[in-house]
Amino acid sequence: MEVVQKLDSITDAVEGVGTNIVNAYNQGQASEEKREILRRQERDNDKFDKALNKLRDELLSTNEASVNLSQGSRQEPHPGTCTWLFNDSRFKKWIDEKTDTPILWLCGAPRAGKTVLCTAAIDHVKEKRGTESTIYAYVSDSAEFSPSQLLSNFALQLLDNLRKCKSCLHEPIDLQQFIGVSRKDDKEREKLVSHLIKALPATYIFLDGLDGADHYTVRQNSMSLASYERGRPEQNMKRVLNFLCILTEQYSPKVRLWCSSQFDSTRRRAWMSNYEKLTLDFQLQLDDTKSDIVNYLLECIESTFPSLGRVKIFRPLLLQVIKIQGSFSWARLLHDEIEQQPDTKSLMRLLEDEKLPGSINKYYEKHINRIKYRERGRVEPALWKIVLSLVMYAKRPLLKSEIIEAIAILRTESGDLDPDYKPRDDSVLNACHPLVKIITQRGEKENDPIITLHDGGVREFLEGSLELRSDHHTDDELVDAGIFRDTCIRYLTQPKYEKFLKKIDTGTFKTWETNEDIISHKFLGYCVKYWHQHFDTPSAESPPEAEFKKVKKFVESTHFATCVQVQSLVVEGHFAHRIDDITDQAASTKRVFPNWLLKSELFRQYSIFSSEWSELLQSGLTSNLNGELDRCIWMSLGHNHFLSSLPCRYESFIFATKETEASNSSRCWIQKLSPNHEYITSCYFNTLK
Template sequence: MAWLGSECYYAAHHHATARRTPGTGQWLLDDSAFEKWLSGFRENDNSGILWLRGAPGTGKSILCSTVIEHLQQHNNLVPTAYFYYDSQNSSQVSMESLSAVPTIIIDAYQLARRYGRSTASAADKIPELLRSVIENLPSVNIIVDALDECKEVEKLSTLLCTAARCSPSLHLMVFSRDTLEVQKELEQVPSMRLDASRIQQDIDRYLEDAVKSLPCSKAQIRERTFMTLSQKADGMFLFAYLGVQTLESAVNVCGMLEALENLPLGLGNVYGLILDRLAMETSARRNLAQRIFLWVCGAVRPLAWPELQCALSWDPERRIFDPSQAPFKNVVLKLCSPLVDHRTETDTFHLTHLSVYEFLREPLSSSCVSPLATCFLFDEGSSHLHISETTLAYLQIDEISNAIQVDDNAFPLCRYSTDNWGVHLSSASFNITIRNQYKNFVSDPERRLNCIARSLVSEHWPFPLQRIRRIQSQVRQWEARSVQPGTAPVDDIIDIQKALFLLDNLEQSKNSSTSRFDMEFIRELAREYTMSGNLEIGIDTFEKELAKVEENEVTFSESKSWFMNSLAILYDQQGKIQDAEKIQHRALSYLEQNLPDGHLSIIMALNDLGRICRHLKKYDECEVLHRRALEKLQKEFPEDVSKLNWTKNTLGRCLLQTGRRRGAGTPHPGLCFDESTVG
């Protein structure tokens, strides 16, 4: 399930369920629109979809958890997949949380792991995978919360709605704000607006329970509190929640009644009131709150408590991480409550609601707060500047900069800093101080390579090398403000190549029998060297590394094989095709002597040698090699695997070169290629 990334959805569902007051949401379960949706009755293609739309703070996530729990308890014969999207967590990319994992997904997982992908990605053909799962189930429910917060909202909306329209077995329910992106796909489907007429009874039920927790026990004051909050909430669940949290901070009855009467209307005004009160704290507590907001709002994923505590120990004036300045957990919990929420099941910190983030970074919000409280408002550039300064400083700690493997318990911010310092730097406001800090960081080759190596072995990304290259390009553009995409300096490419060598040496020292890296990595490096005009440097580096491996070789070395394959690709790019053929033959022979017949490395070596033979116009040999690769792939892999299709197309190119199109000659029974795309 970690490959699917579904743990984040389980945690989000658990959190929403824990916040739900018993009995709330029953009105939806009793509604005729819900009953019709659940029954599977369809008047038209859109009838299998139900859209629940509402303004920010109307309790959509809580209501979503009610539906999911109801389906799991009372309709458990039908699998239910659910997704809680969160704009604060860019790592949530999976599309599965099924209670029972179908065989199709297990097969896809096993195939992805063979290619070294630790998480599901576009390469796993998620849309096709979703359709296959649906087609193989007699009935399935898909519940999506906060669709509007998904980064690819239009693409996902189209995918899900198309699947629901094409498959009578699929029941799709979507919770979201009524945004233009969502409207584009869902405006014609059955929908329910979450307004005060529907939600108020749930808000009142919540308030009846919540006011009992307030310090004042007088029935008259509790009744007054209930009536005031109920009227001011006006169908906004989040307002009622924030109101209760505000009253809980009162020190006496007089203070509670004063806060109740002064509670303004509208979420923005309530946020402003909370910040105004926070601005009355001491300067040290204000400064801490400001940094908490910057981190919780600006981090690319929710931070666990050890990570956040470590980040908050950074002293920018003394330029050190001071453990004695690390705040206590209860102080952080109290200081920024109720705008920042702690989830105990994951020990992570989140904003209470997306609207908090929108308020803190909206320039017009300054009109809702006192001048002193404007220090808590920020723009994205400043938050990324603060985080990039902190992460770059953390990566320069000796125990981190000198190592590839770092103890997460001893250095809790290392993993986050390694993966994301470049993301933050490339989005930061530009100034000379942070630029100099960056230049100092990359000036140490060992520190630079160790950081890249740690990123390459990250389990969070299906294609870590491609991600590193993209971030390198973005940082270079930030640094110079003139570098165009695709013109990366050769130093960046060499760094990745050397980091691959470091990791390979590390794997060999552990007696690992397999390389972590697909040859697609090397093809990408070859393209980068070619584009930068520095192919000779890449070839020279690989030749030296191959010589080292052969000098020290005792048993089979995966390094030797991928070094030879890499050189063949680089020679081919350089135009030295005979040299490429010679070393590719060596690589294939070496692999066939040491690996099982159906090993993926042998198959790819066959294809690479076939491609080189085609460049040399040795078409008969080329055809034989590609047919051998195709036969092994069809025996070992499912029909829709990308490398199998690539092999068919490569064989097709060979046959086209010799004039043997479809219907002529004796093509392989599994061969199918499009002449318009393979020539």
């Protein structure tokens, strides 16, 4: 009996050990499964981060200027202002989680503070919903606009938001499928934006300055060889807005759309006819902003003249604000004027009813007259006129460094740019204050801000001055488009660009004679991309003979070949063509000449060259053969081609009925670049004796 009991206890012990072993094994398996899950999550996160960074860098490289402008175009509200908006029933209805009107359309008079309100609304939403919940775009009237730019801009912000709230995503998101989207059409960008918005928990879209499409001119990037049609910014804006409305309707209520523009009932009805039930109209009235403007000015007075009470000056300020219909731009200029008063007597004289300018244009005139007086007797054209002309007619916002080089080349009498003519930074920044504004950038370009017109009112004022000038004398003009034309041509025809740039390595190119790295040539990138647009004429009519000869001389010179070389390096997608399957020729090509040259023999010849050599020209900045235009066999284009005499590293000949001089070379060498740009096929032909 005792033996049986011992055996039972041994059996129980063995079973216990077995159970422990099984439990330990199961725990080990579970731990290993956990570790494998964590490793898989880590791999997925790493893959996600790499795809996100690659996609972001790709979009940023093709859209940097417009992104910086959108980031810098925010106009921060003055402390204590705009708070009325958050208590307004219309805004509350739009922001409510169960709203049936996810689209808000804010309209108001010019310079009534719509952009400031938009910024205040963005900050309010970020505070309530989180920093990853908003995306914003300001359609500037001083910049070129295209749907692809705006969509890329939104996609960049959505990618940043996705990074911030990666942990709250309900399901994994595949970004790898969108790599290369910057080289595709706008439909692919729309798919990317839609994909990101679907993944994010909430998105508030702010589209400010819809009326900005009326002021700038957008030129179509590509064109048919048979015809050229000017782009229509209003149609572009309507198309993007329609896409955003579709997204808002599809993903409501987690997506909201804020639109702001000047009063325009016709446009509002035409653009939003399919979304009336989803749209909440918000008309900005004087009563909404009057107290904000007055308090803003009174605070300025109190800080400048602490001993002066509010009672004496409240009435004239209030009356004037009513008179000018609540213009924040007017208030900003008056703010500067108040700070410049030396004593309270001067201030009181300024604030008398009859002394306050009754319109924003009168203030602009006052400042222009001050600038003219300050610059009198100096070199012509005056610095202020050059800066105003450059920022007025620029096809995209200009950097300070670009403006400095443009001024220097314009004042250089002949030859290469003389650095002694470069103005000081502060003289450029202050030349036209307060008609221009400075937008500080982020990152590497923090010390190279964008300089642009302060707002649409300045553009309207300058355009009005052109219509009112006496007898069309250029001396009376505040701006002159000819300044930009001269600047571009002078810059591109500097002697140092007479020869192809020499390649030091894949990313370094220098001029032959002066041995300057072109990365230090700040204005070069703008000139090679946009020079031709500054020579466009209305309806493509012929320009004055002097300008015709100037452009023709440049195109037929070796300077133009260097221009093409730089385009191949820095203008992404410039040589991407749609090739005809039958003729193997370009069915469309980027526009590189003024619109009045598009039916010329020069353009036909250029189209042949660009389609023949587009593969090499598309190498970009990082490919092994980038910028090596001396690989083009120019003679193959024909003796009559305007590029046929350019230097080539290969000995070449052309079959012709006319006898030609025999070559001294012992063989002919031809190279072919592989489709993936990784290797070269070389062929040698012995010369027949």
